Amino acid sequence: MKTEIVFIDENNIDQDIIDRAGDIIKRGGLVAFPTETVYGLGGDALNRESSRKIYAAKGRPSDNPLIVHIADMEALDRIVSDIPASALKLADYFWPGPLTMIFFKSDAVPYDTTGGLDTVAVRMPVDSVARAFIRASGGYVAAPSANISGRPSPTSARFVEEDMDGRIDMIIKGDDSRIGLESTIVDITSEKPMILRPGYITKEMLEEVVGEVTIDPTILDAACTERPKAPGMRYRHYAPKGDLTVVKGPEDEVVEYINLACASMESSGKKVGVIATGENVSNYSCANIKCVGSRTDEEEIAHRLYSILREFDDEDMEVIYSEAFDEGGLGGAIMNRLLKAAGHQVIDLRQEEEE
Numbered sequence: 001m002k003t004e005i006v007f008i009d010e011n012n013i014d015q016d017i018i019d020r021a022g023d024i025i026k027r028g029g030l031v032a033f034p035t036e037t038v039y040g041l042g043g044d045a046l047n048r049e050s051s052r053k054i055y056a057a058k059g060r061p062s063d064n065p066l067i068v069h070i071a072d073m074e075a076l077d078r079i080v081s082d083i084p085a086s087a088l089k090l091a092d093y094f095w096p097g098p099l100t101m102i103f104f105k106s107d108a109v110p111y112d113t114t115g116g117l118d119t120v121a122v123r124m125p126v127d128s129v130a131r132a133f134i135r136a137s138g139g140y141v142a143a144p145s146a147n148i149s150g151r152p153s154p155t156s157a158r159f160v161e162e163d164m165d166g167r168i169d170m171i172i173k174g175d176d177s178r179i180g181l182e183s184t185i186v187d188i189t190s191e192k193p194m195i196l197r198p199g200y201i202t203k204e205m206l207e208e209v210v211g212e213v214t215i216d217p218t219i220l221d222a223a224c225t226e227r228p229k230a231p232g233m234r235y236r237h238y239a240p241k242g243d244l245t246v247v248k249g250p251e252d253e254v255v256e257y258i259n260l261a262c263a264s265m266e267s268s269g270k271k272v273g274v275i276a277t278g279e280n281v282s283n284y285s286c287a288n289i290k291c292v293g294s295r296t297d298e299e300e301i302a303h304r305l306y307s308i309l310r311e312f313d314d315e316d317m318e319v320i321y322s323e324a325f326d327e328g329g330l331g332g333a334i335m336n337r338l339l340k341a342a343g344h345q346v347i348d349l350r351q352e353e354e355e
């Protein structure tokens with residue numbers, strides 16, 4: 001398939017291009033587009049064939065449901081069977097924005113879009129290109145992240161092209177994703193809202209609006225044997241090609257550990273990369289070091305993390321070490337993605353001392 005590649009300036013949106021993209025969706029085709037979290041791979045959410053095409057283009061298991069993107073609150077009624085009061089409150093505060101809510105679905109949404117579930121995930125992005133595109137597409141765009149299944153979500157148009165060129169009808173190239181991590185997912189179908197995937201909107205932020213919020217226990221505990229409620233959290237997502245290990249502990253010991261490990265790997269001929277914070281970057285003696293941002297600037301770390309994992313892939317890094325980050329606030333979402341990318345391979349220097 002020939003993929004048409006177009007550029008859109010978010011400060012001067014070309015409506016002709018947006019309308020062309022919308023027509024592709026209305027005719028059952030696929031278009032990748034920017035959002036504030038990560039790039040999405042869009043199809044008509046109400047057309048079962050489109051959803052099937054999305055799974056095929058990504059190489060994604062079809063039991064992993066898609067998020068339906070809307071641009072206006074009025075669009076919600078048609079796709080959900082009930083709007084709980086908590087959802088209205090959350091929408092009021094966090095929509096448009098990086099929050100996805102799980103509702104009971106209406107008959108308008110095919111099971112192909114929801115992976116066979118009776119619930120549907122809905123998000124209203126804030127990105128102006130995304131919103132114009134959704135409106136031009138008829139109002140309901142099903143979109144997973146625009147990566148091949150198992151690769152880090154694309155936070156830059158060049159990564160979308162890397163994965164999707166030749167597989168879909170059009171790629172809309174815009175700016176790099178401002179946030180860089182996928183949306184927070186909250187299930188509001190039960191009495192207490194439950195976070196199924198941590199993201200930019202934190203538990204504390206949600207609780208200020210709707211009171212107590214729980215977190216799917218499988219997110220907090222890697223050893224937990226229950227099934228995660230968001231089917232996508234079951235898979236080892238975001239996996240870089242290299243063998244990634246996260247090193248936790250006092251910062252100077254982490255640096256020392258990584259330096260020794262790198263030296264030993266490099267002497268056995270391996271290509272080794274390090275994900276370092278700005279505070280420590282000059283203390284490493286390894287060959288390939290990438291700075292993910294200051295330890296105190298979690299937004300910058302979230303913004304950079306996936307592109308660093310992709311860059312290491314492109315450089316065929318065989319072994320990667322990363323510093324660990326604080327888990328409060330946005331750090332919880334960052335560590336969730338990093339630990340998943342590492343397949344939960346962690347060296348905890350504190351534990352080793354205690355033993």
Ligand code: TXA
Nearest residue numbers: 037039040065119120121144145182183230231232233
């Ligand atoms: O920020 C985002 O959410 C991005 C952009 C493009 O909007 N999209 C995204 O989609 O991350 P995807 O498909 O990569 O992740 C969707 C997640 C999966 O883990 C999936 O299992 C979960 O949402 N999900 C979708 N529908 C669900 C449902 N009805 N119940 C539980 N989890 C659901």
Ligand code: MG
Nearest residue numbers: 144145153182
């Ligand atoms: Mg994804």
